[in-house]
Amino acid sequence: xxxxxxxxxxxxxxxxxxxxxxxxxxxxxxxxxxxxxxxxxxxxxxxxxxxxxxxxxxxxxxxxxxxxxxxxxxxxxxxxxxxxxxxxxxxxx
Amino acid sequence: xxxxxxxxxxxxxxxxxxxxxxxxxxxxxxxxxxxxxxxxxxxxxxxxxxxxxxxxxxxxxxxxxxxxxxxxxxxxxxxxxxxxxxxxxxxxxxxxxxxxxxxxxxxxxxxxxxxxxxxxxxxxxxxxxxxxxxxxxxxxxxxxxxxxxxxxxxxxxxxxxxxxxxxxxxxxxxxxxxxxxxxxxxxxxxxxxxxxxxxxxxxxxxxxxxxxxxxxxxxxxxxxxxxxxxxxxxxxxxxxxxxxxxxxxxxxxxxxxxxxxxxxxxxxxxxxxxxxxxxxxxxxxxxxxxxxxxxxxxxxxxxxxxxxxxxxxxxxxxxxxxxxxxxxxxxxxxxxxxxxxxxxxxx
Numbered sequence: 027x028x029x030x031x032x033x034x035x036x037x038x039x040x041x042x043x044x045x046x047x048x049x050x051x052x053x054x055x056x057x058x059x060x061x062x063x064x065x066x067x068x069x070x071x072x073x074x075x076x077x078x079x080x081x082x083x084x085x086x087x088x089x090x091x092x093x094x095x096x097x098x099x100x101x102x103x104x105x106x107x108x109x110x111x112x113x114x115x116x117x118x119x
Numbered sequence: 120x121x122x123x124x125x126x127x128x129x130x131x132x133x134x135x136x137x138x139x140x141x142x143x144x145x146x147x148x149x150x151x152x153x154x155x156x157x158x159x160x161x162x163x164x165x166x167x168x169x170x171x172x173x174x175x176x177x178x179x180x181x182x183x184x185x186x187x188x189x190x191x192x193x194x195x196x197x198x199x200x201x202x203x204x205x206x207x208x209x210x211x212x213x214x215x216x217x218x219x220x221x222x223x224x225x226x227x228x229x230x231x232x233x234x235x236x237x238x239x240x241x242x243x244x245x246x247x248x249x250x251x252x253x254x255x256x257x258x259x260x261x262x263x264x265x266x267x268x269x270x271x272x273x274x275x276x277x278x279x280x281x282x283x284x285x286x287x288x289x290x291x292x293x294x295x296x297x298x299x300x301x302x303x304x305x306x307x308x309x310x311x312x313x314x315x316x317x318x319x320x321x322x323x324x325x326x327x328x329x330x331x332x333x334x335x336x337x338x339x340x341x342x343x344x345x346x347x348x349x350x351x352x353x354x355x356x357x358x359x360x361x362x363x364x365x366x367x368x369x370x371x372x373x374x375x376x377x378x379x380x381x382x383x384x385x386x387x388x389x390x391x392x393x394x395x396x397x398x399x400x401x402x403x404x405x406x407x408x409x410x411x412x413x414x415x416x417x418x419x420x421x422x423x424x425x426x427x428x429x430x431x432x433x434x435x436x437x438x439x440x441x442x443x444x445x446x447x448x449x450x451x452x453x454x455x456x457x458x459x460x461x462x463x464x465x466x
Contacts, residue, residue, distance in 0.1 A: 045444075067450075069443070071444065
């Protein structure tokens with residue numbers, strides 16, 4: 027069990043989440059962020075700070091996003107850690 | 120070969136990483152010649168004594184003859200005398216006299232159980248095993264610009280790791296040390312800081328806080344803490360203190376620092392004894408009494424809170440309790456303890 031980023035983050039990527047994560051478990055590509063489930067300590071600090079409510083605890087994940095559990099694990103393993111706030115993407119403006 | 124004997128075989132066994140480490144078990148000044156001093160380390164009862172050459176010996180608190188406590192004995196002619204039958208053990212741990220048979224050499228098997236010991240920073244360090252590391256270096260110890268003082272001992276009915284974690288926590292100041300190290304009504308917002316790990320331990324970048332009575336001069340300062348944990352039960356901070364009131368700034372210097380080297384003696388899993396060596400490079404007029412008064416106050420406030428923490432043993436599963444971003448260093452400490460595979464004193 028971990029916390030999961032869903033596709034509501036895509037092309038938005040405000041990255042408020044990375045500034046509150048105590049374990050630096052966010053990884054990112056050009057479009058969105060993903061959580062490494064092995065490092066996530068499920069503190070849920072990122073959930074309330076996301077301006078677009080893209081982040082859910084796995085226990086509260088709406089069924090339509092259930093595929094994002096595996097996607098987070100797969101993508102996080104391949105991508106670099108994002109530790110610092112980034113400029114939001116165009117769609118977020 | 121005599122196996123080490125535990126007084127109570129039911130107590131938890133300490134991990135090798137703790138057995139093969141150095142722990143402070145007394146201040147040097149508390150072990151004068153002519154005295155047998157008891158101590159307990161990781162559940163093991165010990166004695167300390169100083170021979171006429173000044174060397175300190177750390178032995179199990181046990182006479183092999185009939186299992187009596189040597190801590191109830193006394194020193195005679197550079198030997199420890201067992202209080203039961205008067206057997207005498209010299210500095211090599213060998214029995215040199217059985218009073219009931221004074222004309223015979225004592226049996227070879229009649230020996231005390233010595234452990235390794237060292238004296239550093241006014242403290243006596245002991246290891247129950249084979250130390251895998253040297254005694255940590257207190258950076259200011261050799262620097263003559265710093266005056267040094269030992270403070271404590273502070274007896275915490277609390278887990279040693281919880282007590283160390285409290286020492287390296289910069290966000291409890293406004294509440295536990297209100298009026299001294301922070302303001303309850305105006306707690307500092309903590310800026311993000313970095314955590315580092317290398318072969319000498321874990322450390323932080325500088326963490327800045329405002330302190331109304333931040334050092335022994337009883338004035339408000341802007342303080343910058345750099346924390347370091349050398350070993351699981353040995354930690355340190357260097358605090359840069361800058362007088363907050365510009366009109367009084369000339370009373371201090373740009374390099375004023377107050378450093379604290381802390382050791383926690385793990386008596387057992389849920390009791391520890393804190394001892395400090397503090398180093399200060401300002402305030403020549405401050406007396407030892409001024410310095411100890413503030414230390415005693417701060418650590419009695421810490422004791423009151425740390426003794427309430429549940430579970431008593433520190434959780435090393437990072438999903439237990441909750442870690443905030445501002446707890447990054449405490450979190451790194453728990454992760455570091457967990458990576459050592461520690462089970463003794465952890466939950």
